Amino acid sequence: QAIYSAGMAGRRPRVPVAETALEAAAQRRMAAADFAYIAGGAGRESTMAANRHAFERWRIVPRMLRDVAHRDTAITLFGRRYPQPFLLCPIGVLEAAHPGADVAVARAAAARGVPMIFSNQASRSMEDCAAAMEAVAPGAPRWFQLYWSKSDALVESLVARAEACGCEALVVTLDTTLLGWRSRDLDLAHLPFLLGRGIAQYTSDPVFTAGLDAAADDGPRPPVNLTTLRNVLAAARHYPGSSLAALTSGRALAAVRRFIATYSRPNLTWGELAWLRQRTRLPIVLKGVLDADDARMAADHGVDGLIVSNHGGRQVDGAVASLDALPAVAAAAPKLPVILDSGVRGGADVFKALALGATAVGLGRPYAYGLALAGEAGAGEVMDNLAADFELIMALAGCRGIDEIRNGAARIVPNDA
Ligand code: FNR
Numbered sequence: 214q215a216i217y218s219a220g221m222a223g224r225r226p227r228v229p230v231a232e233t234a235l236e237a238a239a240q241r242r243m244a245a246a247d248f249a250y251i252a253g254g255a256g257r258e259s260t261m262a263a264n265r266h267a268f269e270r271w272r273i274v275p276r277m278l279r280d281v282a283h284r285d286t287a288i289t290l291f292g293r294r295y296p297q298p299f300l301l302c303p304i305g306v307l308e309a310a311h312p313g314a315d316v317a318v319a320r321a322a323a324a325r326g327v328p329m330i331f332s333n334q335a336s337r338s339m340e341d342c343a344a345a346m347e348a349v350a351p352g353a354p355r356w357f358q359l360y361w362s363k364s365d366a367l368v369e370s371l372v373a374r375a376e377a378c379g380c381e382a383l384v385v386t387l388d389t390t391l392l393g394w395r396s397r398d399l400d401l402a403h404l405p406f407l408l409g410r411g412i413a414q415y416t417s418d419p420v421f422t423a424g425l426d427a428a429a430d431d432g433p434r435p436p437v438n439l440t441t442l443r444n445v446l447a448a449a450r451h452y453p454g455s456s457l458a459a460l461t462s463g464r465a466l467a468a469v470r471r472f473i474a475t476y477s478r479p480n481l482t483w484g485e486l487a488w489l490r491q492r493t494r495l496p497i498v499l500k501g502v503l504d505a506d507d508a509r510m511a512a513d514h515g516v517d518g519l520i521v522s523n524h525g526g527r528q529v530d531g532a533v534a535s536l537d538a539l540p541a542v543a544a545a546a547p548k549l550p551v552i553l554d555s556g557v558r559g560g561a562d563v564f565k566a567l568a569l570g571a572t573a574v575g576l577g578r579p580y581a582y583g584l585a586l587a588g589e590a591g592a593g594e595v596m597d598n599l600a601a602d603f604e605l606i607m608a609l610a611g612c613r614g615i616d617e618i619r620n621g622a623a624r625i626v627p628n629d630a
Pocket residue numbers: 250251252264302303304305306332333334335358386500522523524525526527554555556557575576577578579
């Protein structure tokens with residue numbers, strides 16, 4: 214309503230409402246390499262494209278004369294009610310979009326009661342984001358996303374910090390034990406610049422930073438060549454306000470080196486989930502599940518929720534579209550809440566995902582574009598637009614609430630039916 218009224222009064226929004234215009238405007242605003250990192254996908258970007266095509270293959274069949282004067286878009290997840298059926302996906306290196314980075318997004322999310330999933334590769338620490346949220350709306354919802362480090366002590370520390378700063382769920386991202394083949398980033402040789410701007414959760418961690426100044430005792434050096442390290446230092450100088458520049462150059466180098474040595478555990482297996490389960494009282498949500506057997510395994514291992522995701526097409530080029538994977542995953546784990554991300558761009562997408570079995574959806578790149586264009590206000594507008602767009606679609610399709618969408622009160626049909 215407010216968005217319409219503003220439009221009627223001739224007030225232009227700060228960020229374009231249409232998704233393609235939003236992305237184009239962000240591209241004009243951002244440095245080419247920063248935009249490439251956010252917008253890009255893996256390889257030939259075929260999975261990124263497939264994510265969108267999957268949504269286009271479904272059509273909503275609206276129902277009429279069903280009294281939609283009173284509507285409710287709220288959902289309940291892990292016992293808490295949220296006003297909208299969407300969360301903010303964890304996005305690393307948000308400094309590439311805007312100097313306000315994660316803190317600006319945290320404020321915008323808190324003002325709207327939209328849960329923000331803090332990234333393990335954030336540009337600002339979870340404590341800074343949590344404090345910003347408390348200042349806007351005490352108790353505003355936040356989750357933490359973990360990349361399972363080689364170091365048990367670091368994992369324990371990150372989990373304890375997440376609990377201490379009020380995170381209500383732990384999202385374990387499974388699809389990035391190795392970084393995907395990011396063709397745009399490789400072409401621009403930009404990865405070293407990015408690296409240093411996404412390690413704030415590490416440089417703010419007492420376990421990670423212990424003895425960092427004397428990093429000579431770190432054991433075998435990771436295979437990083439001198440050029441990479443020089444580029445990292447250049448990045449620190451190039452972005453004087455950045456999280457990396459806050460470290461003196463010697464420590465920055467040591468921090469990046471230690472990060473590369475410890476950040477991921479490619480030999481992780483299902484058995485290790487029990488270890489994590491014992492160390493946190495938070496619900497554990499697995500992100501990156503695309504297979505029904507994996508969904509069953511997750512349920513058998515006492516996991517509390519799933520995120521069906523292909524990381525926005527940034528990891529396995531050629532992977533199944535996230536929406537296409539959703540029905541089988543949801544059917545295989547009927548007791549678990551299932552969140553769908555990758556390719557969600559508008560209200561109709563939210564509707565289709567819910568109709569195909571999702572409990573909620575995750576929003577990725579669009580809020581980073583809003584952030585790039587107008588900081589906190591821009592990220593907030595993107596959330597407001599998605600909320601308004603979705604509520605209209607829901608009502609015009611003849612549904613009063615999320616349950617009616619999930620129960621098929623208005624159907625979706627394949628395009629070719
Ligand atoms: C991501 N994503 C991601 N996921 C995660 O678990 N941890 C992370 O640090 C990041 N970082 C990240 C950076 C950037 C620039 C992007 C675009 C994505 C993946 C993210 O959480 C989500 O799965 C996708 O963004 C969803 O796809 P869409 O909505 O961007 O198409």
